[in-house]
Amino acid sequence: MPIAQVIVDVPTAQTNTPYSYGISDQLLDIIQVGMRVLVPFGRRQVVGFVVELTDNQTFSGKLKNIIAPVDLQPILNEELLQLAQWMAADTYSFLISCLQTIIPGGMRTKAKKFLTVADETVLTDNNDIFHGQSQIEYVAKALDKSQLKRISRLLQQGLVSEHYSLSNHAHQLTQTAIKAAKSEVKLTEIQDKLPNNAKAQWRLLELLKQSASPILQTEAAKQKITGSAIKLAEEKGWLTKVQVTKNRNPFTSAVTKSEPLTLNLEQANAVQTINSSINQDENQTFLLEGVTGSGKTEVYLQVIANALQQGETAMLLVPEITLTPQIVGRIRSRFGEQVAMMHSSMSVGERFDEWRRIESGSAKVVVGVRSAVFAPLANIGVIIMDEEHDSSYKQEENPRYQTRDVAKWRGAYHNCPVVLGSATPSLETRARAGKGVYQRLVLAHRINDQALPEVEIVDMKQEIAGGSDSDLSASLLSAIKTKLQRHEQIILMLNRRGYSSFVLCRNCGFVPKCPNCDISLTYHKDLGQLQCHYCGFTRPMPHKCDQCGSTKLRQLGMGSQKLEETVNRLFPTARVLRMDVDTTRKKGAHERIIKQFSEQQADILVGTQMIAKGLDFPNVTLVGVLNADTGLEFPDFRSSERTFELLTQVAGRAGRADKAGQVIIQTFNPDHYAILLAQTQNYEEFYRTEMKVRHAGKYPPYYFTVKITISAENEKQVIAQSFAVLNQLQQRLAPNAVILGPTPKVIKRINRRYYYQIIIKYRQEPTLSTTLTELLNQAQQRAKSGIQIGIDNEPMDFM
C-alpha cells in the first residue's frame, strides 16, 4: 500500500519535513510524485507537494488520506524537486517556499476556507460578518474577537458549515466554439425546411457543414451569426458548444526571419569553444567577457542554434529591464515559434501558457528574467546568462536565491555548459575565471572596430565654484545644444539610487519624514504629494513648515521629474521623454517609451538607471550622466563596482552606428578610480584595483558573506535579540570568522519596525550552515514575541 510523502504548505521549522498520507483506492493510479494534493492537516485542509511515493511506513501514528489532487499532471519533475531541496539548504529557507518559487506565479494556489450559512436568520443577525451573502471566505485576520466567537458558536449549532476550496489560479484560456451535432446530410435537410426569412439560421447551418472542426464563436460572429442564432440552433439540437483551449500570444508583433551573421575571429572562437562543450555534454562554466558592442548576442544566438541542432534545448536569461522587444525580437526572428518568453510584465495567463509550451516540449528556447531559470525545460544543451553581474538576478525576498547559482546547478544536472556574459563581470565571476574555475573567453574588439565613445569628466565642485548653480554643467549644456542642432538624440541619466527630491524648510531646516520609516519623504510634483518610497505612506505637500510654520519650503535634490522640467525650460523646442519608475508603472509603458524614442519622436530621453541597460538607439550621440557619484557614497562594499558598471554601460549607449559618440559624466569625485576607469572603459584595470580593495577589506570574492537581519517594533528588543544572536554565533563559529555588528541598518526603521543586522565574513566555516539552520529553527520561538530574523546568504549589499 503506497504512502505519499507530502511537504505541506505551512512554512515553519516543525513542518519543514515530509508528512505521510495514505492514498485511497480511487486515487491510487492518479497520485504521482511532483503533483500537488489537498490534504487534511490538523483541523484544516492545506495544499502540499508529493515528494515521494513509498511502501514503508515511517510514521507510527494513524495516517490520513489525501483528499484530492490539485494537479492532473505533476507540476514539478524529478530535477526541479531536487533543485528545491538544494535551494532550501543554500538559501536557509523552508522547502515549501522553494517549491512554491519554482512553479510559475500564476499556478500557486492555497486551500481557502469558506463558511456557508444554513439558516437565513443568521444573515440578519450577523450582517457585519456575512454582509448578506450566504457564502463567504473565512479570513481570521479580518475578523475581531467577538465575530470569531460568534462564528464558532454558529458552527457548533450547525447553523453555519465550513468547507475548503482552492483559490483561483491561472488556467488555460478557453473559448466557446460550436460544432455540428448532426451529419452533413441531416443539416442539409434541416436547411431545406427553413422558412425563407431565417437567413441567419441558413448561414449558420452552411458554416457548420463546411467545417468538421469546432468553429470559434468569434469566427462565427464575423460571418454575421449572432449568439442568439447559435442559442436557437443549440436548443434545436443542431449543434453543440465546446470549449477549445487557446494559447495567448505574448509576442505583439510579427517578425521576419533572420540569418546568422558573419562572426569576427573572437566571436568565432567563442562560439566554437562553447559549441564543442555543448557537443561533448560538458558541464563547463564560461565567462564571455566582451565590451559593449562586441557582439555577445550573436554569439548567444549561434550557440543556441547549435544546441537545437543537437536536439537539445536552451535557456537565455536576461536582467529585468533588458528584456525589451529589441532583444526578444532578435531571438524570435532567428528561432521563431520555438521561443518561449518569461517576463514579469506578462499577465499570469500568458506566463501560464508559455510555461505549458515549455513543459510540453513545443518551446525549445526559453528567454526570460530571473524566475525563468526554473523553466521546466528538459534536455538542456546550454544555459546563458546575459549581463551576469546584474543585481536583478538576486531575489531580494525569501528564498533569496542567486540565479547564477541555480543556473550552475541546472548546468551540472544536465551536463551542459553555462555561459556568463558581461562587459563588466561581477568580481566573483571574474576572479573564478582568473583561477581557471571558469573558462574565460574575451571579445576585446567592437564589431567593425568602432571607436569607443569619447568620455569627458566634469568636476561639479569646480562648476559650483565657478558660480553655476545649475544641475547641468556648461559643457553638457553646449553639447546638448550642438546635438539638437544636428538632429541627433540625447540621453540624460540620473543616478538616483536612494537619491531623490525631498523638501527642506529654508527657515529652520526641517525635512518632512515618514512617520513609519526613518527616511525623508519624496516629493512628487504631478500628484502634489509627499511619498515614502519604503512603505507607501503619502501626505499632501504642506504649504507651511510643520515645525516653524514658515512658508519657505524648498524642493531639494534632483528627481527625474525636476530634470525633465529643467530641460524643457532650457530647451523649449526640444521634445523630451521621461523614463523612470513613475512613467513606466503601467503595463507596456516601458516598451512604448522605448519605441517612441527609437522612432525619433523625441530628442532627449531623461531617466534613471533603467535607461542605461540593453538599449540600442543608433541616433544617440550624446549621453550625459548628471550625478555619477551618488552611488559611491553608500556604505556598501559594492558601490564602486556598481558605479563602474553603470557608467560603462551608459557610455556604451552613445554612438553605436556610424556617428561618433560623446559621453559627459558629471561628478563631485573626479579622481575616484571607478569613475576614471569607466572613462577609459578599462574593466581589467578596474578589476585589479577593486580586487586590492576587496582583499584589504576582507570582502567578497576573498571572503564569503552572510547577512543576518533582526527586526521588531521595539528597538530595545531588537538590540537585545541582536546581541543574543551575536553571542550564539561567537560561541559556534571559529575565531577567525569576522562578525560585524550588530549595527542598525542604513534605514533603521521601515514600516514601524526597527532593523539591525549582523554580517559574517569567512573563508572556511564548516559549522556555519548548521549554526544558521539552528538559528532559523529558533526563529519560530522568537517570532512569538514579534522578532523576525532573516538570513541572506551572499547578500548583494551590506545595507
Next chain:
DNA sequence: AGCACGCCGACT
C-alpha cells in the same frame, strides 16, 4: 501559520 488545549483571573 492556524487551531485546540489548558490553566489562571473576574464576572453573570
Next chain:
DNA sequence: GTCGGCGTGCTC
C-alpha cells in the same frame, strides 16, 4: 461556579 484571557504545543 463559568467565561474568556493568552501561553504552549501539534499538525501525517
